[in-house]
Amino acid sequence: MGSVVVDAAEMVEFARRYDPQPIHVDAAAAMAGPFGGLIASGWLTAALFMRLFVDRVLNRSHALVSPGVEELRWLRPVRAGDVLSGRYHVLEVLESERDPARGTVRARAELLNGGGEVVMSLVARNMFRRRSASSPPPSS
Amino acid sequence: MGSVVVDAAEMVEFARRYDPQPIHVDAAAAMAGPFGGLIASGWLTAALFMRLFVDRVLNRSHALVSPGVEELRWLRPVRAGDVLSGRYHVLEVLESERDPARGTVRARAELLNGGGEVVMSLVARNMFRRRSASSPPPSS
Numbered sequence: 001m002g003s004v005v006v007d008a009a010e011m012v013e014f015a016r017r018y019d020p021q022p023i024h025v026d027a028a029a030a031m032a033g034p035f036g037g038l039i040a041s042g043w044l045t046a047a048l049f050m051r052l053f054v055d056r057v058l059n060r061s062h063a064l065v066s067p068g069v070e071e072l073r074w075l076r077p078v079r080a081g082d083v084l085s086g087r088y089h090v091l092e093v094l095e096s097e098r099d100p101a102r103g104t105v106r107a108r109a110e111l112l113n114g115g116g117e118v119v120m121s122l123v124a125r126n127m128f129r130r131r132s133a134s135s136p137p138p139s140s
Numbered sequence: 141m142g143s144v145v146v147d148a149a150e151m152v153e154f155a156r157r158y159d160p161q162p163i164h165v166d167a168a169a170a171m172a173g174p175f176g177g178l179i180a181s182g183w184l185t186a187a188l189f190m191r192l193f194v195d196r197v198l199n200r201s202h203a204l205v206s207p208g209v210e211e212l213r214w215l216r217p218v219r220a221g222d223v224l225s226g227r228y229h230v231l232e233v234l235e236s237e238r239d240p241a242r243g244t245v246r247a248r249a250e251l252l253n254g255g256g257e258v259v260m261s262l263v264a265r266n267m268f269r270r271r272s273a274s275s276p277p278p279s280s
Binding site for chain 1: 154157158159160161163174181182183186187188190191194195198199203204205206207208209210211212213214
């Protein structure tokens, strides 16, 4: 799924706008805190994952809307300079009962840092238009 | 929890960087799509919720990290100009077993649009430092 480098300026800019907690925006406070420095907002980490997912999966298929995600977990701190790479593991594919031209993919996605540690995981649901609508099953 | 107006320029700028699907960044394609126009990335909606939550709750308490969220649901489209307001309903408060000075709040949060429709809901877990650490229970 490709990778992305966490940019120091973007990390603070994002947090100033959306998540202005000291641990994300106040270098001195963060230095004295549990992580010894600034860490990324979990929502920036999620947004960076989304960009990888859009570039590598959604914009290469006929993606429809997503109803949401389950089990979004922030497992380890993310810092400026971290190289995050994505992993996407399909759990199940569900054909729509209402529209056979659509299906839902349920998948576990993970972001790993350069040390191979999982920093974020989530279970995503995404609806897609199928490549070719299956014919209805023969009425036997 | 206060409210926020979805800004048209910010909506597209956020999506160009983090969620460049046609429905979020391409006005013509979006016009022809299922919502008849551009809609916000669900991750922007989540980030706007976070800002309300930080201003009204987290930065007014001694918030610690969040391990994640459950059941993040995007229920209705969000458009530029929408006025989103937040609702936060505590489901349970759990004292830490390892550190009585900490606790976890599990809560259902919702964002509503001006018509009172819930556009996003999630179940959040947030760890807090307690106002005063409880003494250990008397050894009887």
